[in-house]
Amino acid sequence: MENTVFTINNLNLYYDQFQALYGIDMKIKRNEVTALIGPSGCGKSTFLRCLNRMNDLIEGCNITGEVKFNEKDVYMNSYDVINLRTKVGMVFQKPNPFPMSIYDNIAYGPRCQGIKDKKVLDDIVKKSLTKAALYDEVQDRIKGSAMSLSGGQQQRLCIARAIAMEPEVILMDEPTSALDPIATLKIEELINDLKKNYTIIIVTHSMQQAARISDKTAFFLMGVLIENDSTNKIFTQPKNKKTEDYITGRFG
């Protein structure tokens, strides 16, 4: 299996006249956690959404350049977006379970792909909940409403929901920013577990979090990728002055 999951070449993104990303070049390795850091509005979330083409939903959004997922450019006309999104899952900033039961939430993705066999679905639900470290907490109310879970549980449910599709990559857009420290810790532990099987790309505002959980860190500023290296190097010996200023807290 190829070691590089995403290869991004000269990616530019425009919202109508406004350019949000400038010539991004980047490689993302399999089974690593890549953290995207940078001040608000620097384009890191926008970049993340390019990877599973969620920016398609935004009107007036134009993209040039290449985003290769497993060697294929996802912005080719013939590329199957639905297929891409099943392979590249996403977890959002705010926990957003559907107003259905826990079971239906996780079975939603597989059902949309046409899986109807109840045994298969039961199996998927149980596996996904276990992988997301939620099964023990909810096993007795799996048919209960997902809205009754706590914020941290809801976010883990969303991760379980993404895992249910058996993706290769999980994109996480500030997954802990709406959670308390204890729930955050649980999610971070979970990310540590998950990286054995999945490639994880996480946008975060917390530099400590990036330092704790990621293998690679990419620093964005004003839509430009300033520096991209192993986390250790970025936080101890950044090459660029701007990166140093940001991680030492001089701005942002």
Added chain:
Amino acid sequence: MSNKRIRIDRFYQFMTYSAASIAVIILSMIIIFVISNGSGLLNFGLVVNDYHAKFYNGGIDNNITFSQTERPESLTSEIYYSEKWGIGLIEEENREGNTIISVEYIDIDSPLRNMRDKNNDNNSLSLSEGSIVSSIKFYDKNSALTIHGAEHMINELDTSDDFREIVYSSLGGGVRGSIITTLYIIGLTLLIALPIGIFTAIYINEFAKKNRVTSLIRSMIEVLTGVPSIIFGLMGLAVFVPLTVKYTQADSANLLSGSLTLAVILLPIIIRSTEESLKVVPDDFRTASLALGANHTQTTFKVVLPSALPGIMTATLLAIGRIIGESAALIFAIGTAIKDDISIFGKSTTLSVHIWSLMTDEPANIELASTIAIIILIIVLVLNLIVKLIAKRFTKNFG
């Protein structure tokens, strides 16, 4: 300064309190008016009876054996009783306010229990309690009519062994037919309008691109909401009545054409309120669904629509209220004929139009109209509860 603020505060509070109390007072005045006027006539018979009285002409065979039955003690003093014929008559007022003579008691052995149907020789007739006797015609003396009174009728019966015919009828004035028509209309109209309205709203809100054409459609729907219903009624008469006459067995204005007309009236209301409830579904649900590899249609029908269901239920309730309340359009589109045998392809009338036709009578029958108003209130209340129950079942997991 602070004194002024207090005064301004008080003024605004006074305004809100008084506005709210005026609203409550008006509402209770309407309900009190309707109940005080109409509760007198409200009984079970009104709901199940036919509107048109059925008339019978009964005759008797000559060889009757009279068994003198004594007056039962349970009969009150206003009842005139004939021991010979075993029948007790009473003078009453019917729902239209006219005096009638009705059968209050009839003995089990009374010869009037076994009469010949003068209109159909193979049929036998049995006078029963609650029937209204309008006249008894004798061979050898003048007929006893309602205007002569119950006492006269009993006296005439007692003094003869025979009569040519007794004309009696069932008690009319019931609203059974109108209730059934109303329920039919509600069902048919919702059946037509709900799917079209909901799918249109989904198209406008979820699928259509936001451009000039869709905003034009939207503003046209808004204009339609403001069109007086009588104009829709004219359209029903000009379009739906001929259409249904041509393609169904109907031969004039009918229930189906009425439902179609009402459906057109309801469409803008349903579209608007469904759209509102689709708009408040958080975009988070849509992006989450799409990010899971669902396509647009799956997202719309599996996530967005169920989340909007409570709002759609409210739209349905509004629609039901509008259907029950509508009279102007229906006067044209179904006609005002009050019927007892209801068919989808036949003329008949809803409760609201029933009220209208009672009030256009000369003199207007406010009492019966108020009674029907009570029935309408009850129907609205019951349907409200049913829809709320359904909504509760559907939205168990929501919220």
